[in-house]
Each structure stands twice: as C-alpha cells, then as structure tokens.
Amino acid sequence: MGQTERLDEEFAAKLKRYRLNRDEHKRICGLIGREPQGVEWALFSALWSEHCSYKSSRVHLKNLYNTSPRVLQAFGENAGVVDLGDGERVAFKIESHNHPSYIEPYQGAATGVGGILRDIFTMGARPIASANYLCFGRPEAERMEKLVDGVVRGIGGYGNAVGVPTVTGQTEFHESYDRNILVNAMAVGLFRPGEKVFLSKAKGPGNLVVYAGAKTGRDGVHGASMASESFGKDSAAKRPTVQIGDPFFEKLLIESCLEVMAEDLVVAIQDMGAAGLTSSSFEMASKGGVGFVMHLDRVPLRDSTLTPEDILLSESQERMLMVVEPSKLQRVQEVFARWGLEAVAIGEVIPDRKMKLYWHGQLLTEIDPDLLTEHAPKYERPFEVWSPRSRVPQAQVAVPIEASIAERELERVLTSPQGCSREFIYRQYDAHVGAATVADCEDSVGVLRLKDSGRGLGVVLGCRPQVMRQDARDGGFDAIAYPALELAAKGFEPLAVTDCLNFGNPERVEVMSSFVAALDGMNELCRILETPIISGNVSFYNETEGRNITSTPSTGLVGLRPDVLKVPKSAFSSSGREVFLLRLPQLMSGGAYRELRGQEPACAGQLAARPFAGFLRALTQVARDEKVLATRVVGKFGLAYALAKMVSRSRVGVRIGRGGFEAARHTLAAGALFHEVFYEVILETSASPSEFRSLVMRQLAAHSPVDLFEMVHLGKTEGSALLIEGLLNVEAHKLEAWSQAGWTNAFENLKLPQSYGEA
Numbered sequence: 001m002g003q004t005e006r007l008d009e010e011f012a013a014k015l016k017r018y019r020l021n022r023d024e025h026k027r028i029c030g031l032i033g034r035e036p037q038g039v040e041w042a043l044f045s046a047l048w049s050e051h052c053s054y055k056s057s058r059v060h061l062k063n064l065y066n067t068s069p070r071v072l073q074a075f076g077e078n079a080g081v082v083d084l085g086d087g088e089r090v091a092f093k094i095e096s097h098n099h100p101s102y103i104e105p106y107q108g109a110a111t112g113v114g115g116i117l118r119d120i121f122t123m124g125a126r127p128i129a130s131a132n133y134l135c136f137g138r139p140e141a142e143r144m145e146k147l148v149d150g151v152v153r154g155i156g157g158y159g160n161a162v163g164v165p166t167v168t169g170q171t172e173f174h175e176s177y178d179r180n181i182l183v184n185a186m187a188v189g190l191f192r193p194g195e196k197v198f199l200s201k202a203k204g205p206g207n208l209v210v211y212a213g214a215k216t217g218r219d220g221v222h223g224a225s226m227a228s229e230s231f232g233k234d235s236a237a238k239r240p241t242v243q244i245g246d247p248f249f250e251k252l253l254i255e256s257c258l259e260v261m262a263e264d265l266v267v268a269i270q271d272m273g274a275a276g277l278t279s280s281s282f283e284m285a286s287k288g289g290v291g292f293v294m295h296l297d298r299v300p301l302r303d304s305t306l307t308p309e310d311i312l313l314s315e316s317q318e319r320m321l322m323v324v325e326p327s328k329l330q331r332v333q334e335v336f337a338r339w340g341l342e343a344v345a346i347g348e349v350i351p352d353r354k355m356k357l358y359w360h361g362q363l364l365t366e367i368d369p370d371l372l373t374e375h376a377p378k379y380e381r382p383f384e385v386w387s388p389r390s391r392v393p394q395a396q397v398a399v400p401i402e403a404s405i406a407e408r409e410l411e412r413v414l415t416s417p418q419g420c421s422r423e424f425i426y427r428q429y430d431a432h433v434g435a436a437t438v439a440d441c442e443d444s445v446g447v448l449r450l451k452d453s454g455r456g457l458g459v460v461l462g463c464r465p466q467v468m469r470q471d472a473r474d475g476g477f478d479a480i481a482y483p484a485l486e487l488a489a490k491g492f493e494p495l496a497v498t499d500c501l502n503f504g505n506p507e508r509v510e511v512m513s514s515f516v517a518a519l520d521g522m523n524e525l526c527r528i529l530e531t532p533i534i535s536g537n538v539s540f541y542n543e544t545e546g547r548n549i550t551s552t553p554s555t556g557l558v559g560l561r562p563d564v565l566k567v568p569k570s571a572f573s574s575s576g577r578e579v580f581l582l583r584l585p586q587l588m589s590g591g592a593y594r595e596l597r598g599q600e601p602a603c604a605g606q607l608a609a610r611p612f613a614g615f616l617r618a619l620t621q622v623a624r625d626e627k628v629l630a631t632r633v634v635g636k637f638g639l640a641y642a643l644a645k646m647v648s649r650s651r652v653g654v655r656i657g658r659g660g661f662e663a664a665r666h667t668l669a670a671g672a673l674f675h676e677v678f679y680e681v682i683l684e685t686s687a688s689p690s691e692f693r694s695l696v697m698r699q700l701a702a703h704s705p706v707d708l709f710e711m712v713h714l715g716k717t718e719g720s721a722l723l724i725e726g727l728l729n730v731e732a733h734k735l736e737a738w739s740q741a742g743w744t745n746a747f748e749n750l751k752l753p754q755s756y757g758e759a
Helices: 003-017 022-032 042-046 098-103 105-121 144-162 235-241 247-262 274-290 308-313 326-338 369-373 403-416 466-471 472-488 510-530 591-596 609-623 640-650 659-661 689-703 733-744
Strands: 071-073 080-087 088-096 127-137 166-173 182-192 208-213 268-271 291-295 319-324 342-350 355-359 364-365 437-439 446-449 457-462 493-502 533-539 554-562 576-591 602-605 629-635 654-656 676-685 711-715 721-724 730-733
Touching: 022 042, 022 472, 022 591, 042 274, 042 308, 042 364, 042 369, 042 533, 071 182, 080 493, 080 533, 088 105, 088 457, 088 554, 098 105, 098 144, 098 182, 105 144, 105 182, 105 247, 105 268, 105 364, 127 144, 127 247, 127 554, 144 166, 144 247, 166 446, 166 457, 182 457, 182 493, 208 247, 208 291, 208 326, 247 319, 247 326, 268 274, 274 308, 274 319, 274 355, 291 493, 308 355, 308 629, 319 342, 319 602, 326 342, 364 369, 403 591, 403 640, 403 730, 403 733, 457 472, 457 733, 466 472, 466 554, 466 591, 472 493, 472 510, 472 554, 472 609, 472 676, 493 510, 510 533, 510 554, 510 609, 576 609, 576 689, 609 629, 609 676, 609 689, 629 640, 640 654, 640 676, 640 721, 689 711, 721 733, 730 733
Parallel strands: 088 493, 088 533, 127 166, 291 355, 493 533, 654 721
Antiparallel strands: 071 080, 080 088, 088 182, 127 182, 208 319, 208 342, 268 319, 291 342, 355 364, 437 446, 446 457, 457 554, 493 554, 576 602, 576 676, 576 711, 629 676, 654 711, 721 730
C-alpha cells in the first residue's frame, strides 16, 4: 500500500470516528481556514451532530407556530415557559433517550429522566411532574421483556428517588420498534409568584465560568454523535457511550441550584446535557456574543486518566455550568458545599468572541463559538409532497363482525399487547410525592393542584403510531388533536405543546416525507387552536440495519382549569346516570383493530382544524359543568373498547339501550364494532337528558356551527356489566381479567411485586 492510500485510509478512519463526512470536513476547513487540529475534531463532531445541530430538520422547524400571549420563552433555551397568570408560570419539555435505552435500558431510561429534569430546573423552575412516552416492539421480540423491565425500572428508580411524581404516560407496542425502542421523557416545572426565569445567555466579561455538581467521568463520551446514527449489528458495543445517573445526587443539585437562583447569585446557567461541557460552554458563549477562557485541567474528575477530549465530550450526569460574578463565587460555593456538592471556577468570560481552551497551561484551541453553533450544515433533504393515504370508500373501512363472535373479539382486543392493562408500568411510579397530584396514570390526564392559586394544571401525552402508519399528516394532526381533546374532556384549556420528533433515517425520502407531512399537520392545528409548540427535540436515525421505526412525533401538552374540585373521572362513577356520546365525525378509520387482524390501514374522510377547534372549546366548557361526572375520549379500538375500559376500571356497568344503539348505529353495529371515528367523547352526567342536551347545545352554539356535530344519548349506567343490547353482555370483572391477562400473556415474567398492592 502506498503512502497516499495509507493516508487516505487514516483520514477516512478519522472521519468515521468523529462521524463527519468529507463535505463537512471541507466546510470546517473553509470556516477556520485550515485543517482542524487536536480537540477541534471532537468539538465539531459533537456540535455538528444531528442530535445537537438539527442539521436535517432546522429548515422545517423554523416554520413551527411558537408564539402566543402566554409564551414567555420558546425555542433556544433548555425548556419552554408559559404564563399561567396570577404570577404562576410553568416550564416544560420532552426529549428522547432512545438509543441509550436500547443499549442499556435501566441507565438509558433513568438518565433520560434526570436529563429532562435538569432542563427544567436550570430555568429556575422547581420540577413538579414527569411523564413518559414509550414504544416497544412485539413482546416476543429479542430482548423485549428485558427492555420493558429495564426501562420501567429505570424511570421509576430515578423519578421516585429524586422526588418528582410521574403523573401520566403512554405505552405502545409494534413490530417496527423491535430493535429500536423509543423512550421519551417529559418534565414540568413551576415558577411560583416572584420567582425569576433564568437563561443560558452568558454575559459580563470578567465573570467566572463555574462548574457545579458531580465530577466528570468517562460515561457518555461521544454520546451525542452516537445518538445521531443508525444502529447496526454492533449496537451492544456502544454501551460505554451510555451515561450513569444518581437520582439522590440530582436531588441535591436541584436544591442547591434553586437556592443560588433564589439568592440571585447566577448570571446564566446551562445543564451539561448532550455533548456535555462542549455544548453547554459553546452555546452559552455564542448566545451572549462573548468568549470563554476555560482551563480543562480544573474540571473535577473521578477518573484521572481522562484526556481533554474526554472531558469536553463526557456526558456524566448531574452537572451544571454557570456564569457567576467574582464577588458572588464564595457564596455560591458555600451553598453548594452545604448540599455536599462542588462549585469550581474553571474559567472566565472574555469580551472577544473566542473560546480559548487550555490544558495545564497549553492552549489547545482558540475558536469562534459561532462557527460551531451557528454554522453547522443545514441540509434540505428531499421529500415528496403529501397526499392523502389509505383512503377507501367509507363502507370498506370497518371490519365486519358477527354478533355471535362479538364477545370473543372484545376479549381478543383486551388481551392484545395494544389493548391490555399497563398497570405493571405505572404502578412502579410514585405519582403522589409532593402532595399536589389530583389525577395520575389511572386517568387519561395527569392533574396537579397549583399551590398558590389552587387552579388545576393538566398534563397529557400524544401521538398514536397507528394513525401515523395510516397517514403521516393525519398522524401529526392527531398528535395534537387527541391529547388536546383529552385535556378539554377534563375541562382544561390547552395552552402549549412540546414535541419529541422520533423518525428514522432522514436521508431516506419516505422518512423525510413523513417528517414534513407530520409537522404540517401539527402546525396547522396548533395555529388554529392558538396552542404554540414552545420546546422539543428531534430524534433521527431511529433505524436498525436499514429498518426504520414508525415515524412517531410524540407530544406533551399542558392545560389549565379554574379549579380541581370537579375534574371528571375517566371511569363511570355511579349507577343511574345518563351516558352520552359527543361526536365530530370527520375521519373514519379501521384503526388498531385492522392492525390487530393483520390488515392494511383504511380510512375515509378528512380532518379539518377549524371545526375541531370549535368542538374542543365547546367540550372544555361542557366538561367544567359540575353535573359532568366522567369523560373519556374514544381512541384506539373505538367506542366498545372505551366503554369496556370505563366499566372495568370502576365496576359500574352501562346499558346501551335499543334507542341509543340505533342512534349510534354506524359506531356500535356488529359490523363495525371496533372502528374509530375522529373524534368522539363519552360523557356521564347526573343531569337529565333534556338538561344535558341544552347545556351542550348552548356551548356548541357559542363556539361553532351546531350542524357539524352529533350528540347521541347512549343509555344509562346500571349494574356491573357492559351491556349493548343484542350484541354484548360482559361483566366488569371479566373485562378486567382479560385486560390483566393480556399483560401476563405477553410478559409472563413481568409481574408486580405484592408490595405494590392490588389494582
């Protein structure tokens, strides 16, 4: 082999190590006017990774609707912030930890929780709630039982110990996640009246750059770039790039950070998350239009063999970077020491826009931070313009079911991985630590009582992957519509959205097409609802050996209602109550039931934002009426499944009489038992039928044309069975047994310890 060939091989190996391509290398050389040297390779590798730079998505993200009178902070900071009025504000965000959780499920999920909590309290907000959106493969897939077990234990192990309640979540199963699971963590934090919002914009030449929290180790080195590439056959070899978390240390970090913020000792602060010290320092300097001098040898280490590159890229957990005035350093150190933590000055802010990194007095690099944060490549990946998918004539949407097998098919649905109980998961989470939780994972919306105003804060997650598999634009629309409707059904006004956009390889046209279509659907509805997207995360390259996951734009929404005294439950409350169905029939789908039978997606109709917005606003007001006792948005597997869940949870039965059956025929007929109508809501009320109709019609008339909606009196609550005359008559205990058996059949070794108590 000649010298030229050998040098070219060495160069190719270097590019592979730092996950850069030849065009990107050429761009770097053009920006700095020379070849990158030493740690500069690592700096560009981290900050130009897909995970940090959003180089395949920035061109589309800039068009997202992200403003409203309530928005105080949107993109560009650790989390979005909205004003609730009365001096209260909340910060919230959702992020992915998919790759680490597949490689090392317990630590991957645990550090996902820890990382999102730091995004919240680095803003100055105290974390008050967490939630999670999980997608697993088929129960029989390789490692899946261990993945489910490890992820759930990781979320519970970290969240429970750190003292933040897990109040809601969503879990999906599908073969597309067999070798690339999704673990998305959301957190919400509260600013009480008078508390300040802190940002990461560095300022004040002469101010000190202060490292605080845990010591730096080797865990997570190159983690950001690892999360920016697809899995191959060597995924297990990536285990060293997974971080290790300590929730008890995080609790100390929360309290010490909030204390120095309360004393106004901090100029700027940033979590050391993806790409660790590199991203936090370069982003803080770039935002402030300043530079840093940093001495890497002053960084507290737990491994003395770490090199400067290791220190820069380590993603060791529970660390913060702060800018502090010199006169306040001693007090900052006193506060951290009182909590048993270190706070060490490792550099200072300088007026020149330069990052000067030193190692034992030797200058490693001097570089403009904007070259790495503002000049990353921006790719306009090819995509196809969206056109409606999976459309068929309405008569072909539903799967015909004979009345004689209706009960057997309901059992099949309830015992399927998609339809069975999730209690094994949420029973392992502490939902009530902090004493503010009003409704938890047993309800469709997590609800917290705000301490100062007494109002209710609702938290809910969204995205139904089966809708994305049916049509990407409909799936994006639904990722906003469905959770917003869940909030409205409990009387909450949806305020804002955070999203975690989980997609496969963006270099594939079909993946990028679904990305653009889903964003369009989300964005259209957010504008009409005036519910902005204010924070989030893009997770590309969720594929293994060329096989992509289902495109999955998960969402987290927060909502507000005046009180928490009469929030409707998600199961029937008592006998003798009237049961109604409110419906906005725009799209009809074969949905999850067609998938269960191995059939292709099929739908008819079209989603429209403005009618939906009117329906949502009317429903919000209806659900606040004290005579509305229970509500449930009809989702996967349709109306019969939703009724079964309401009956099984409370053991209060419902009789759907002949009149109600005929009025809701296209939903409850034996030939269409499990098809899905976008959108339907079940309501239980103590009002008389005429009184309830009057209430609904007033609200519909106030918010949108009445003739777009349908209202059906289904029947009454009575007994302890789901009774649909001429079709189904199944006792509540049997429905619950089917639901529980579904989980046990899928994961025979995953059972709740007796200490968790009965369901």
